Amino acid sequence: MLMNRIETAAVNNPARRALQRFYEVPALLGLAGGPLPAGAQAVEIGCGSGYGTRMILDRFGAAQVEALDLGEAMVEKARRRLMDRPGRVRLAVGDATDLKAAFGAEDGTYDAAFDFAIIHHIPDWRSAVAEIARVLKPGGLFVFDEVTSHALARPTYKKLFVHPAHDRFSAQDFLAELPRHGLTVRGAFTKIQGDYLLGVARKQDTGQA
Numbered sequence: 313m314l315m316n317r318i319e320t321a322a323v324n325n326p327a328r329r330a331l332q333r334f335y336e337v338p339a340l341l342g343l344a345g346g347p348l349p350a351g352a353q354a355v356e357i358g359c360g361s362g363y364g365t366r367m368i369l370d371r372f373g374a375a376q377v378e379a380l381d382l383g384e385a386m387v388e389k390a391r392r393r394l395m396d397r398p399g400r401v402r403l404a405v406g407d408a409t410d411l412k413a414a415f416g417a418e419d420g421t422y423d424a425a426f427d428f429a430i431i432h433h434i435p436d437w438r439s440a441v442a443e444i445a446r447v448l449k450p451g452g453l454f455v456f457d458e459v460t461s462h463a464l465a466r467p468t469y470k471k472l473f474v475h476p477a478h479d480r481f482s483a484q485d486f487l488a489e490l491p492r493h494g495l496t497v498r499g500a501f502t503k504i505q506g507d508y509l510l511g512v513a514r515k516q517d518t519g520q521a
């Protein structure tokens with residue numbers, strides 16, 4: 313589901329970017345055990361204007377990122393932001409639940425998958441988790457920063473933003489879903505009374521976590 317105008321402004325606000333850059337990315341890097349190995353191939357779902365994509369290249373050290381978003385306008389913004397990274401970024405308009413359609417992604421394609429606040433926008437959010445698990449290599453990392461049902465139930469969220477209304481996930485629901493798709497949580501934490509969930513999971517490597 314696309315963002316409305318208010319959420320688009322909130323997401324691209326300098327204060328949120330500072331929070332991402334100086335708090336969330338360092339925390340996620342800590343949970344991931346540091347930057348990705350040399351040559352790592354990454355995918356980012358719901359890349360928005362491409363700010364997170366830059367973090368994946370510059371801070372997580374991915375060699376290449378394939379990034380997609382449902383919104384054409386967002387992908388265009390990302391294209392402009394990432395113009396100085398020719399050859400390292402491939403952008404597409406597409407749905408996070410079908411990475412084969414967007415990038416031709418086969419099973420076990422990527423070393424890491426990134427979700428910066430997008431899965432809560434997907435009505436069938438479990439299918440997005442399943443798709444991430446499918447395209448990760450064994451041992452690959454799923455890095456997530458999510459908005460939970462606790463936040464979505466707040467009057468401000470309900471009044472200002474538009475999200476799918478049914479079957480939203482709490483932090484516990486999200487963390488419980490990951491092992492069903494072969495993803496073992498390495499570390500995770502919530503902030504602001506459970507409104508946000510940050511974590512890293514690893515795709516099981518031939519039957520072991």
Ligand SMILES: C[S@@+](CC[C@H](N)C(=O)[O-])C[C@H]1O[C@@H](n2cnc3c(N)ncnc32)[C@H](O)[C@@H]1O
Binds near residue numbers: 359382
């Ligand atoms: C809250 S924004 C986050 C954007 C970006 N990751 C960031 O942190 O700035 C959620 C994004 O997910 C996109 N989105 C929603 N549903 C999607 C889907 N099914 N597949 C891909 N992108 C989707 C929206 O267009 C929007 O850009």
